Amino acid sequence: MKSLVLEKKQALSLRDFPAIDKAEETLAPHDVRIKIHTVGICGSDVHYYTHGHIAPFVVNAPMILGHEASGTVIEVGTVVTSLKEGDRVCMEPGIPDPSSKATRLGLYNIDPAVRFWATPPVHGILRPTCVHPEAFTFKLPDNVSFAEAAMVEPLAVGVHAATKARVRPGDNAVVLGAGPIGLVTALAALAAGCARVYVTDLAQRKLDIAGSLSPAIVPVNAQSENLVDIVLSHTDGWGVDVVFEATGFPPCCQSCL
Numbered sequence: 003m004k005s006l007v008l009e010k011k012q013a014l015s016l017r018d019f020p021a022i023d024k025a026e027e028t029l030a031p032h033d034v035r036i037k038i039h040t041v042g043i044c045g046s047d048v049h050y051y052t053h054g055h056i057a058p059f060v061v062n063a064p065m066i067l068g069h070e071a072s073g074t075v076i077e078v079g080t081v082v083t084s085l086k087e088g089d090r091v092c093m094e095p096g097i098p099d100p101s102s103k104a105t106r107l108g109l110y111n112i113d114p115a116v117r118f119w120a121t122p123p124v125h126g127i128l129r130p131t132c133v134h135p136e137a138f139t140f141k142l143p144d145n146v147s148f149a150e151a152a153m154v155e156p157l158a159v160g161v162h163a164a165t166k167a168r169v170r171p172g173d174n175a176v177v178l179g180a181g182p183i184g185l186v187t188a189l190a191a192l193a194a195g196c197a198r199v200y201v202t203d204l205a206q207r208k209l210d211i212a213g214s215l216s217p218a219i220v221p222v223n224a225q226s227e228n229l230v231d232i233v234l235s236h237t238d239g240w241g242v243d244v245v246f247e248a249t250g251f252p253p254c255c256q257s258c259l
């Protein structure tokens with residue numbers, strides 16, 4: 003098996019990648035070695051391919067893509083206790099600095115020093131194996147497939163959004179954008195207690211998927227329907243309790259308000 007390497011903007015190759023930092027691949031006492039099974043393709047992977055950069059992160063050297071992954075443990079470090087060879091797992095893609103201020107505040111996901119897969123210069127996970135800390139590797143229940151497990155990372159984005167929004171039972175919400183993040187956010191909002199979630203997009207194909215996920219999801223085509231009119235007519239003129247923005251399109255941010 004070979005690695006998927008972004009050589010530079012708009013140039014991918016599937017090849018051996020001997021240049022992965024040897025120290026990274028050495029198994030430390032708290033690490034596990036994982037044979038990768040399934041990796042999702044994130045919007046950010048596509049963005050690095052098409053644009054060669056995201057904000058300050060620039061692809062200046064060949065980089066392996068991918069950060070949403072599942073696989074099987076093939077080796078464990080000397081002090082690992084929660085995992086063993088043969089365990090099916092999924093992984094958190096960011097490794098924070100354990101002594102940073104953010105980590106000590108319990109906000110390790112926003113540690114500025116986090117090493118996040120497939121964010122230059124850190125290599126991603128579309129490769130045969132990886133070494134990862136036990137603390138950021140999670141054993142899968144038998145009823146969760148490798149493909150579902152690779153979706154845990156994007157799903158976590160939706161769960162985090164619903165948590166931050168403090169959704170309460172019976173709330174109504176709008177999710178702007180029916181891409182993968184919009185859909186996992188809609189599902190997380192329902193799981194958190196929303197009674198109804200309106201999901202809006204321009205692409206009917208995505209809205210059809212949204213509508214198929216739950217009878218409590220109301221797809222709204224922003225090209226042919228007026229979201230505000232629909233929401234106000236369904237809520238006796240009150241509106242929704244929560245709006246999630248999942249398009250990244252600036253005019254949509256304004257319409258949240």
Ligand SMILES: [Zn+2]
Pocket residue numbers: 044045046069070156
């Ligand atoms: Zn991603």
